[in-house]
Amino acid sequence: MADGTLLSIGALFTVLHFITTFAKAFLPDEFSHACRRLGVRFYNAILSRALVYIVEEYEGANRNELYEAVELHLNDVAAAEARRLRLMQPKNATSLTYSLDDCEGVVDVFKGRKIWWDLFTIERKPSPSLSWDPPPQTSRFLNMRVHRRDRAMVMSEYLPYVLDNAKALKAKRRERKLYTNSSRNEWFNIRNKVWDSIPFKHPATFGTLALDPLLKQRIMDDLLDFKNGEQFYKDAGRAWKRGYLLYGPPGTGKSSMIASIANFLEYDVYDLELGEVKSNVNLKGLLLEISDKALVVIEDIDCSLDLSRTKKKDEEKKKSDSIKPPWAEKEDKPSEVTLSGVLNLIDGLWSSCGNERIFVFTTNHIEKLDEALIRSGRMDMHIHLSFCGFEAVKLLAKNYLKLENHFLFEEVQAVMQEDGVCMTPSDVYQQRRVRMMITYFTLIRDARTM
Ligand SMILES: Nc1ncnc2c1ncn2[C@@H]1O[C@H](COP(=O)(O)OP(=O)(O)OP(=O)(O)O)[C@@H](O)[C@H]1O
Numbered sequence: 001m002a003d004g005t006l007l008s009i010g011a012l013f014t015v016l017h018f019i020t021t022f023a024k025a026f027l028p029d030e031f032s033h034a035c036r037r038l039g040v041r042f043y044n045a046i047l048s049r050a051l052v053y054i055v056e057e058y059e060g061a062n063r064n065e066l067y068e069a070v071e072l073h074l075n076d077v078a079a080a081e082a083r084r085l086r087l088m089q090p091k092n093a094t095s096l097t098y099s100l101d102d103c104e105g106v107v108d109v110f111k112g113r114k115i116w117w118d119l120f121t122i123e124r125k126p127s128p129s130l131s132w133d134p135p136p137q138t139s140r141f142l143n144m145r146v147h148r149r150d151r152a153m154v155m156s157e158y159l160p161y162v163l164d165n166a167k168a169l170k171a172k173r174r175e176r177k178l179y180t181n182s183s184r185n186e187w188f189n190i191r192n193k194v195w196d197s198i199p200f201k202h203p204a205t206f207g208t209l210a211l212d213p214l215l216k217q218r219i220m221d222d223l224l225d226f227k228n229g230e231q232f233y234k235d236a237g238r239a240w241k242r243g244y245l246l247y248g249p250p251g252t253g254k255s256s257m258i259a260s261i262a263n264f265l266e267y268d269v270y271d272l273e274l275g276e277v278k279s280n281v282n283l284k285g286l287l288l289e290i291s292d293k294a295l296v297v298i299e300d301i302d303c304s305l306d307l308s309r310t311k312k313k314d315e316e317k318k319k320s321d322s323i324k325p326p327w328a329e330k331e332d333k334p335s336e337v338t339l340s341g342v343l344n345l346i347d348g349l350w351s352s353c354g355n356e357r358i359f360v361f362t363t364n365h366i367e368k369l370d371e372a373l374i375r376s377g378r379m380d381m382h383i384h385l386s387f388c389g390f391e392a393v394k395l396l397a398k399n400y401l402k403l404e405n406h407f408l409f410e411e412v413q414a415v416m417q418e419d420g421v422c423m424t425p426s427d428v429y430q431q432r433r434v435r436m437m438i439t440y441f442t443l444i445r446d447a448r449t450m
């Protein structure tokens with residue numbers, strides 16, 4: 001090739017390079033996006049022998065679940081390859097999420113085959129119906145290109161793999177929540193949201209829970225049986241749910257046990273304030289909004305259910321309500337939830353509307369509870385949490401003081417057995433605060449020898 005020709009090719013590349021650099025630096029993003037859009041269309045229509053699949057973000061007003069799955073699945077590839085990513089920190093979430101930006105593309109590799117994905121944004125027609133949560137005005141779609149020979153593989157292997165992978169990723173990233181039923185004041189609750197939530201971050205686990213080791217193991221085995229028991233419940237024709245009643249004096253770890261169960265099973269926690277629920281009908285409404293894999297908790301059930309409410313009290317209340325402004329009306333009205341409402345919540349026809357749910361009631365006074373409420377089938381396991389045994393004290397010494405062993409341990413054990421020392425785990429914690437647990441043990445010993 002003549003020198004002149006080489007020179008002119010070199011010059012052409014220099015000019016092209018100059019033009020693209022200039023375009024990138026000075027022309028607006030919209031222009032380069034439009035060029036890329038045209039380029040991909042031109043390539044798809046004329047040059048490529050590829051098959052093209054479109055996955056839109058919305059189907060009418062509904063989000064397309066396949067779109068969400070692909071977006072999740074492509075997260076790691078996008079993080080490694082894409083030049084422009086959309087970063088987000090969803091409300092109350094601790095980790096960032098990211099997705100491809102408009103006109104970005106990545107290549108996914110599955111069983112040695114390449115799959116090209118490009119993301120584009122389009123304007124949506126405004127929705128004619130009014131809604132508090134209208135879908136956004138733009139919609140995104142993912143353009144998937146594969147070689148024609150891979151048509152069968154995409155449908156039978158790749159897309160099912162993407163769906164499974166996204167499901168696993170979603171479960172891994174899912175931030176567990178602690179829910180409480182919203183205020184009954186519907187005047188302000190325009191969206192009719194029945195549960196409010198915050199991220200669930202309680203640190204208690206079965207590892208830190210001071211409890212008789214045998215009882216602890218029995219509870220953990222029972223929970224695992226429940227979690228893995230889908231088929232058993234189906235075969236037995238029973239709703240996939242279980243009830244636990246935790247009872248014992250204050251400070252013996254009932255709330256800590258609930259947190260430990262939630263962390264062990266990785267369930268959300270729904271802390272139900274019965275006093276805030278207006279009626280049995282509202283209770284059903286709440287039940288319908290509870291997700292699967294959930295712990296439904298009613299603490300101090302003996303105090304929550306006011307079965308002593310009389311007609312007279314209700315009439316007096318009605319009179320005083322009539323002079324209040326409308327927004328105060330519902331707030332102060334006493335709850336009309338009845339025992340049968342609660343029984344139906346756990347065991348009625350409606351209790352089968354969800355899967356993998358555990359109901360936990362706590363009380364300091366088991367003797368005050370109605371037999372019907374705690375019979376097996378409703379509360380399947382009754383767990384008595386009481387004063388610390390020696391094993392529990394040892395675990396607390398390990399948790400709080402990092403003490404695996406101590407020369408006073410033997411003596412403490414003897415004292416606890418002989419004198420029946422009644423210490424709740426919460427009492428032990430108070431001693432830890434001033435690093436005095438061991439001093440406390442010493443005091444017990446001295447008291448005995450005096
Ligand atoms: N079994 C336990 N193991 C470890 N820590 C415990 C245990 N029981 C109680 N504690 C500690 O004592 C404190 C109170 O415990 P918790 O709130 O779980 O008791 P509770 O039985 O729910 O009390 P209440 O009946 O008053 O609601 C917490 O700080 C907790 O860490």
Ligand SMILES: [Mg+2]
Pocket residue numbers: 254255256299
């Ligand atoms: Mg408690």
